[in-house]
Structures are given as C-alpha cells and as structure tokens.
Amino acid sequence: EIVLTQSPGTLSLSPGERATLSCRASQSVSSSYLAWYQQKPGQAPRLLIYGASSRATGIPDRFSGSGSGTDFTLAISRLEPEDFAVYYCQQYDNLMYTFGQGTKLEIK
Amino acid sequence: QVQLVQSGAEVQKPGASVKVSCKASGYTFTGFHMHWVRQAPGQGLEWMGWIIPTSGDTNYAQKFQGRVTMARDTSISTAYMELSSLSSDDTAVYYCARFRAVAGTKYFDYWGQGTLVTVSS
Numbered sequence: 001e002i003v004l005t006q007s008p009g010t011l012s013l014s015p016g017e018r019a020t021l022s023c024r025a026s027q028s029v030s031s032s033y034l035a036w037y038q039q040k041p042g043q044a045p046r047l048l049i050y051g052a053s054s055r056a057t058g059i060p061d062r063f064s065g066s067g068s069g070t071d072f073t074l075a076i077s078r079l080e081p082e083d084f085a086v087y088y089c090q091q092y093d094n095l096m097y098t099f100g101q102g103t104k105l106e107i108k
Numbered sequence: 109q110v111q112l113v114q115s116g117a118e119v120q121k122p123g124a125s126v127k128v129s130c131k132a133s134g135y136t137f138t139g140f141h142m143h144w145v146r147q148a149p150g151q152g153l154e155w156m157g158w159i160i161p162t163s164g165d166t167n168y169a170q171k172f173q174g175r176v177t178m179a180r181d182t183s184i185s186t187a188y189m190e191l192s193s194l195s196s197d198d199t200a201v202y203y204c205a206r207f208r209a210v211a212g213t214k215y216f217d218y219w220g221q222g223t224l225v226t227v228s229s
Contacts, residue, residue, distance in 0.1 A: 032212045033213070035213075037216075044220065045145075045205075050213050051213040051215075056217065088152065090215070096155070096169065097143070097155040099145075099153040099154070099155065102153075
C-alpha cells in the first residue's frame with residue numbers, strides 16, 4: 001500500500017501570503033492518479049486538483065498543483081480568507097486509494 | 109446539478125450493523141462508480157471501497173473485507189453501504205463520493221454531505 005505523507009501538519013500564514021503544501025509518496029505514483037481536496041469544518045471534501053496539476057471546475061487559478069514520482073505540491077499563490085482549511089492529497093494504485101493525513105492551513 | 113444526498117445520522121450499539129444510503133441526482137447514476145470514504149472524529153479520510161452501479165461489482169479495502177457490503181438500486185439511483193460488527197472505532201462520518209475517470213486521471217468529483225454514525229452502548 002502506498003503511504004502519502006503530507007507536510008507540514010499545520011501551516012500558519014496570513015491572507016495575501018503564498019502557501020506551499022507537500023505530499024510525499026512511499027513509492028512512485030502516476031501523476032494521473034494524484035488529486036488534492038480541500039475540507040472545511042463540518043463540510044465534505046471538495047476536489048481542487050486532479051491529475052497532479054489540473055484544476056477542477058470552478059477552482060480559482062490561485063490554486064496550482066505540480067510534481068511527479070514521489071513528490072507533489074499544492075500551491076496557493078495569494079491566500080484568501082476562505083482558503084483556510086484542511087487539505088488532503090489522494091492517490092490510486094493497484095485497485096486501492098489512499099489519502100494523506102492532511103495539512104491544516106490556519107490564519108496566523 | 110449533481111447531488112448526492114445521504115441518509116441521516118445513526119446511533120448503533122457495539123456489535124450491530126448500520127446501513128447508509130446515498131441518493132444520486134443530476135446525472136446518469138449508472139454512468140459512474142460510487143465510492144465510500146469515512147472520517148473518524150478529528151482524523152483524516154479513509155477509503156472503504158467502491159461499487160459499479162451497472163453490474164453491482166464491488167471492491168473493498170482490505171481493512172473492511174468481511175464487514176462491509178456495498179449495494180445499489182438503480183431504479184431509484186441510490187447506493188448503499190452496510191457495515192457490520194460495529195465497534196467504537198467505527199464512529200465516523202461516512203461519505204459517498206462519485207468517481208470520475210477522464211483521460212487517464214482518477215478522482216472523486218462530487219461528495220455526499222456525510223452521515224455521522226456513532227457506535228455507543
């Protein structure tokens with residue numbers, strides 16, 4: 001089973017700053033199978049990025065994804081107040097899906 | 109618009125079973141696999157398995173093999189997830205999620221609102 005490790009666990013930033021979230025896989029993951037989700041308290045996860053770098057419908061262009069192999073990144077160029085949430089990466093391999101443990105993005 | 113509406117919160121005793129439903133609308137139910145994901149209080153997301161609405165074929169995460177059953181009723185565009193032999197470790201919010209596979213990519217594009225299952229004596 002591929003394990004996804006996200007870092008940092010918590011990221012404290014101010015609105016307007018740039019956020020960089022990391023997702024590292026225990027073995028190589030196809031970029032096609034790497035996605036990112038945002039979750040706010042009491043809400044279901046929302047798809048942000050699929051295929052490592054493609055934005056989902058309606059996602060602002062301040063969100064971008066990159067990476068390949070075992071290292072993937074979600075960047076938020078200029079934080080808006082509504083961006084403070086928990087972010088999860090997710091991968092598919094050999095009929096199984098796994099999620100990272102999440103990065104909490106909080107207001108500094 | 110695509111909507112996945114799940115059944116309401118449940119309280120069950122240890123050893124019992126729970127069945128959660130997920131009613132789909134706004135798209136062709138048989139055109140997309142349905143997955144189930146759970147989230148324990150204050151914890152991350154855990155994938156449980158999927159069902160193919162057309163055939164009823166299923167695939168479960170090894171952790172839940174023997175305890176989970178996923179089913180569907182295509183006449184009412186509804187998927188079901190039943191978990192048996194419940195323990196306090198199964199207290200969680202359970203989500204259904206529509207699976208999308210496009211140009212080689214795989215992801216969950218729509219999610220239900222979640223169903224809280226509490227296991228308590």
